[in-house]
Amino acid sequence: MLRSTYRVLRSPFRDFPRWAARYGDPFTIPTVNGTVVITGDPELIKVIFSADPEIYGPWAVNALGPTLGQRSIFMLEGAPHTRERKLLAPPLHGDRMRAYADVIAKVARRRFAERVESSRVLTLELAQGISLEVITRAIFGARDDESARALQAAVIDLVEASSPLMFFMPFLQREFAGLGPWARFRRRFVALDALLQQQIDRARRSPGVDVCSLLAQATYEDGESMPDAAIRDELRTMLFAGHETTAITIAWAIELLHRHPDALARVHAELEALGPDPDPEAIARLEYLDAVCKEAMRLYPVVTEVLRVLHAPLRLGPVEVPAGVGVSASVMLAHRREELYPDAETFRPERFLERRFSPFEYLPFGGGHRRCIGAAFASFEMKIVLGVALSRHRLTLLDDGPATPVRRNVTMAPGGGVPIRVRDR
């Protein structure tokens, strides 16, 4: 069990296709969090995503509780989960989301320009800096540089004080006279919360267009407004769900584009057709750039498995999966099916211009009742960041060979962080 958990965590890109070939699809693996039945077959993924939400609970979320808080959407299920999604989703879509275009472009312009003289820049670090600043401004609602910087510093401090070991082993969650890793984590948690509370207080006094302001004004269907503690939990949730994931995808897209000069040339042509210093919203509408982001997430989905735990039995093809067992829609296996994606190991963005894929064939953001609520926002941000960077700069990869995926907590990121040099075009 420890061995299979280790392999699930360490090398899903290598081991999952082997297990599916050896045992058939679906296949079952024991993990320290319980048994999981895994499928990459779109027919069975459809069964998972279309089943009644009431039969599911979230998978192994206890470890997330200390960081996200008990009111986080990740911790909820059933009716309270549906109720929460109705409030959280609107600020991240449509016109409300498009209002963040300039913020994203401004942050990306400044952060890339700052690195022009550096001899070596890690794309992943640069992209993380951008996505964190975008979150502090567009989601937390920081309106000046000073509060944006304070929020970013508090997040970085909290991340530094977090250790997966501590979260998975509740007996380590003890303060020893205010000392030890748990006490340090709690101090930093409280410090970030105090800053988030300041944002909420300001949003209640003079609302802006940021997500925090929109949540502070929103009401549930019964007319009740969101309590401050719930807003703080959801702001932290959006930070942890959206910060690293978006940055990793940007880093993959830069790596893959620069190893495929034809694709890069096509993106440059699209950007040049928009004229000098293109409008960020126009960048976000570019078709080929959109296909590039989709293809990067197809080949290297940041989250390789979408997991749920069953409260009631579910028939998955030949297998009757009992209650208490986990089911997983394998993003990675679905995305590498040759009959859907010919030459599946190859980066070829054109495939997204040639045909449409169903939500059970292409699922980088999961699916069904828990599909990522930040999907539109993340895609919008990725395209603007890439468009700004590539229209202003010439990027050179510094590693000889392609990056391979390595695990970072729940996500898979390009190993080595994609070192580059940034020069003006």
Ligand code: HEM
């Ligand atoms: C490339 C970037 C991103 C990727 C690949 C990604 C991927 C995912 C995946 C796979 C899930 C689980 C879906 C499921 O269980 O079916 C998820 C859930 C979620 N994501 Fe994202 N995400 C990204 C960005 C974001 C952003 C920017 C935000 C918020 C600003 C966000 C907020 C959330 C939330 C709140 C959930 C939980 C939804 C629920 O349980 O109902 N994500 N994401």
